[in-house]
Amino acid sequence: MAKFEYAPAPESRAVVTLRPSYGLFIDGQFVEATDGSTFKTINPASEEVLAEVTEAGETDIDNAVRAARKAFDGPWGRLSGAERGKYLFRIARILQERAREFAVLETLDNGKPIKESRDVDIPLAAAHFFYHAGWADKLEHAGLSGGGGQLPKPLGVVGQVIPWNFPLLMLSWKIAPALAAGNTVVLKPSKTTPLSALLFAEVCQQADLPAGVVNIITGTSRTGAYLIRHPGIDKIAFTGSTEVGKDIARSIAGTRKRATLELGGKAANIVFDDAAIDEAVEGIVNGIFFNQGHVCCAGSRLLVQENVADDVVMRLKRRLQTLRVGDPMDKNTDVGAINSAAQLTRIRELSDIGEAEGATRWSAPCVLPDRGFWFATTIFTGVSQSHRIAQEDVFGPVLSVLTFRTPQEAVAKANNTPYGLSAGIWTEKGSRILWMADQLRAGVVWANTFNRFDPTSPFGGYKESGYGREGGRHGLEGYVTTGATR
Amino acid sequence: MGALTNASLTRWLHGLPGVDQVGAEARAAGLGTRSIKTTSKAWAIDTAISMIDLTTLEGADTERKVRSLCAKAMATDPTDPTTPQVAAVCIYADMAAVAVDALKGSAIHVAAVTSAFPSGRATMAVKLTDTRDALRAGAHEIDMVIDRGAFLSGRYLQVFNEIAAIKGVCELESARDTPAHLKVIFETGELVTYDNVRRASWLAMLAGADFIKTSTGKVSPAATLPFTLIMLEAVRDWRVLTGTQVGVKPAGGIRTTKDAMKYLVMVNEVAGEDWLDPAWFRFGASGLLNDLLLQRQKLATGHYSGADYVTID
Numbered sequence: 001m002a003k004f005e006y007a008p009a010p011e012s013r014a015v016v017t018l019r020p021s022y023g024l025f026i027d028g029q030f031v032e033a034t035d036g037s038t039f040k041t042i043n044p045a046s047e048e049v050l051a052e053v054t055e056a057g058e059t060d061i062d063n064a065v066r067a068a069r070k071a072f073d074g075p076w077g078r079l080s081g082a083e084r085g086k087y088l089f090r091i092a093r094i095l096q097e098r099a100r101e102f103a104v105l106e107t108l109d110n111g112k113p114i115k116e117s118r119d120v121d122i123p124l125a126a127a128h129f130f131y132h133a134g135w136a137d138k139l140e141h142a143g144l145s146g147g148g149g150q151l152p153k154p155l156g157v158v159g160q161v162i163p164w165n166f167p168l169l170m171l172s173w174k175i176a177p178a179l180a181a182g183n184t185v186v187l188k189p190s191k192t193t194p195l196s197a198l199l200f201a202e203v204c205q206q207a208d209l210p211a212g213v214v215n216i217i218t219g220t221s222r223t224g225a226y227l228i229r230h231p232g233i234d235k236i237a238f239t240g241s242t243e244v245g246k247d248i249a250r251s252i253a254g255t256r257k258r259a260t261l262e263l264g265g266k267a268a269n270i271v272f273d274d275a276a277i278d279e280a281v282e283g284i285v286n287g288i289f290f291n292q293g294h295v296c297c298a299g300s301r302l303l304v305q306e307n308v309a310d311d312v313v314m315r316l317k318r319r320l321q322t323l324r325v326g327d328p329m330d331k332n333t334d335v336g337a338i339n340s341a342a343q344l345t346r347i348r349e350l351s352d353i354g355e356a357e358g359a360t361r362w363s364a365p366c367v368l369p370d371r372g373f374w375f376a377t378t379i380f381t382g383v384s385q386s387h388r389i390a391q392e393d394v395f396g397p398v399l400s401v402l403t404f405r406t407p408q409e410a411v412a413k414a415n416n417t418p419y420g421l422s423a424g425i426w427t428e429k430g431s432r433i434l435w436m437a438d439q440l441r442a443g444v445v446w447a448n449t450f451n452r453f454d455p456t457s458p459f460g461g462y463k464e465s466g467y468g469r470e471g472g473r474h475g476l477e478g479y480v481t482t483g484a485t486r
Numbered sequence: 487m488g489a490l491t492n493a494s495l496t497r498w499l500h501g502l503p504g505v506d507q508v509g510a511e512a513r514a515a516g517l518g519t520r521s522i523k524t525t526s527k528a529w530a531i532d533t534a535i536s537m538i539d540l541t542t543l544e545g546a547d548t549e550r551k552v553r554s555l556c557a558k559a560m561a562t563d564p565t566d567p568t569t570p571q572v573a574a575v576c577i578y579a580d581m582a583a584v585a586v587d588a589l590k591g592s593a594i595h596v597a598a599v600t601s602a603f604p605s606g607r608a609t610m611a612v613k614l615t616d617t618r619d620a621l622r623a624g625a626h627e628i629d630m631v632i633d634r635g636a637f638l639s640g641r642y643l644q645v646f647n648e649i650a651a652i653k654g655v656c657e658l659e660s661a662r663d664t665p666a667h668l669k670v671i672f673e674t675g676e677l678v679t680y681d682n683v684r685r686a687s688w689l690a691m692l693a694g695a696d697f698i699k700t701s702t703g704k705v706s707p708a709a710t711l712p713f714t715l716i717m718l719e720a721v722r723d724w725r726v727l728t729g730t731q732v733g734v735k736p737a738g739g740i741r742t743t744k745d746a747m748k749y750l751v752m753v754n755e756v757a758g759e760d761w762l763d764p765a766w767f768r769f770g771a772s773g774l775l776n777d778l779l780l781q782r783q784k785l786a787t788g789h790y791s792g793a794d795y796v797t798i799d
Contacts, residue, residue, distance in 0.1 A: 002759060003754075003759040003762050004526065004530065004533075004754045004762055005525075005526055006522060007523045007524045007525050007526040007527070008523075009521035009522075115519065119519075274503075274504075275503070276503060276504045276505055276506035276510075277503040278503070278509075278510070278513075278719050279505065279506035279510055280509075282509055283509065322755045331519075331520075331521040332521055428504045428506075448508070
């Protein structure tokens with residue numbers, strides 16, 4: 001037994017009031033489905049049913065799109081930027097005031113550690129609303145005007161489909177810029193994590209947001225597919241898998257719809273022999289084990305210079321033994337539950353394939369709970385570019401370790417992937433950081449840090465990681481037009 | 487292999503991996519968010535008490551002041567005999583004899599600060615005499631300061647030689663059967679950068695330090711979590727490399743139980759549980775003890791007592 005055991009330090013659930021069942025949020029009201037069915041959302045850490053949620057049917061989606069159009073043509077479309085900004089500021093402040101409630105709910109529904117929902121997801125979500133609130137009355141000065149001086153105008157109704165890894169944060173990345181630019185939205189949260197979006201609907205009511213500006217329709221991938229193909233929407237904003245992203249791109253070909261797609265990744269986290277090694281190890285851990293590795297920009301491929309590889313791997317393994325895997329509601333938990341049984345199956349399958357392909361598998365010793373979906377933090381060494389675990393997006397707490405000998409080789413290997421979302425560089429040489437950043441085909445390049453997010457900084461991918469940017473001035477571009485049509 | 491020169495020592499120390507300031511501070515802050523409750527808090531409070539070097543280092547120190555502190559060291563909480571004693575009493579060298587006498591019969595060590603504490607600005611002859619005086623008076627532990635001027639101007643060999651010389655005195659001139667333990671104080675608040683603190687840690691360990699210590703308590707900032715992090719990483723890596731374990735002592739500025747918990751979490755997760763022992767980790771503090779005692783009473787009785795229910799010595 002360890003000398004210094006940390007006693008359980010559970011966060012209280014009392015701050016959250018779960019309803020037995022939830023309807024859809026359409027035109028400012030919670031409504032029953034007209035032709036939908038229901039499904040259950042569970043706590044992935046315990047498999048406990050949290051609530052029954054509505055799967056929106058086609059009529060419901062039609063109603064939501066109609067409500068959004070009415071709001072766009074009506075009250076919302078007539079508001080000045082300054083007035084829109086007030087609503088966004090109000091939402092941001094309510095998110096801060098109800099931060100603990102959102103954090104607990106997010107952790108219950110998603111399985112991520114309360115430490116992360118409390119310190120990362122919810123504060124960043126509020127920050128996105130604050131940031132975009134500031135843009136609402138300054139769009140004319142954002143460099144978004146057309147060549148002929150045409151001022152930026154909203155696109156109209158935006159259909160938004162978001163994933164389960166950062167439910168409220170992805171919602172804020174989508175809704176805040178859309179509203180700041182004057183659009184209205186129909187948003188579909190993921191099937192496995194609908195609850196924080198439904199609580200956000202309450203926030204919209206609390207903020208007196210005009211009816212129809214934000215509509216939340218819960219459901220499955222069918223719901224998302226119907227929304228995306230709906231003729232009443234002007235733009236699609238999607239975050240999720242590359243497979244679905246390609247399908248969206250196909251489905252909008254030949255239509256007036258625009259799209260921004262934020263898809264998968266297989267980021268290289270590149271560690272040179274002159275790196276600040278202890279901090280690099282922290283960055284590797286944060287890169288792949290933050291949020292159970294359910295991060296599209298996760299540093300899932302560690303490229304380490306061969307002459308320090310053994311030392312780095314030794315330090316990494318030692319560090320992983322201090323990561324605490326378990327009850328996400330415990331304030332000391334570092335790695336929580338895998339979000340769903342389906343995702344756990346995929347992680348297991350790809351890990352088994354990694355082993356079968358000849359890579360060496362190591363998992364930190366830990367006792368996993370009996371119920372719920374769990375996967376121990378895992379490192380594969382002896383991985384080659386030709387292995388599937390070096391190519392495919394595992395989307396779990398699994399790190400592939402590869403080595404390189406020269407900066408040129410590091411660049412070649414880092415870029416040798418169909419994805420291009422993010423990359424990390426660890427070196428004490430400033431000039432090398434700049435040279436590498438120039439060579440890497442990735443939307444975000446972190447230097448001596450990883451998984452840092454800020455609403456002022458654009459985020460998005462190259463190649464199969466999607467197109468368009470979210471955050472910063474660049475993120476606004478996806479929500480405005482300077483053309484005559486909309 | 488040639489003799490150790492300042493050039494070769496410089497090459498070696500400057501070849502250590504750098505420290506990324508932002509990353510190191512983030513790591514220290516992250517460890518500070520651990521939530522230590524109930525049984526683990528009780529264990530940590532008792533452990534922290536047993537790791538204290540109860541300190542008085544004032545120009546105004548008198549024999550009675552030192553005796554009073556020694557009494558407190560032995561009977562930390564007179565109302566509860568289950569309360570642990572502290573590890574040592576830390577005083578100036580000229581008070582060592584008084585402390586040795588006052589602590590007679592107890593297991594509490596006497597730690598004396600020497601070598602022209604706190605500035606270190608004196609000739610080597612003075613530093614050695616200072617240390618000998620403390621040893622002859624019966625000090626178990628010597629807390630020496632390094633010459634920060636020499637370190638900052640790159641005269642690493644001089645710093646190395648001073649540590650080695652005082653280490654030699656500790657081994658040869660201890661009044662006891664066992665050599666006195668040598669703690670080497672860096673004054674991190676004057677070294678300022680994490681790279682410097684990492685280099686000073688390795689330099690001191692190379693020269694034979696038994697313990698590395700952050701500060702004198704006379705310079706602000708004194709001990710901080712990030713400085714201690716860098717030093718814990720150094721002793722951890724030193725043991726991997728040499729098999730020898732070296733202790734760490736943050737000193738100055740640690741006043742609350744909450745602070746002490748953060749340090750213990752850091753020791754546990756960075757150096758490892760082998761260091762969770764008064765033989766390998768100490769707190770240089772005075773006010774901290776009473777806050778730990780108040781929290782200990784709170785855990786035992788369920789309510790806070792108050793400042794008048796712990797003794798002031």
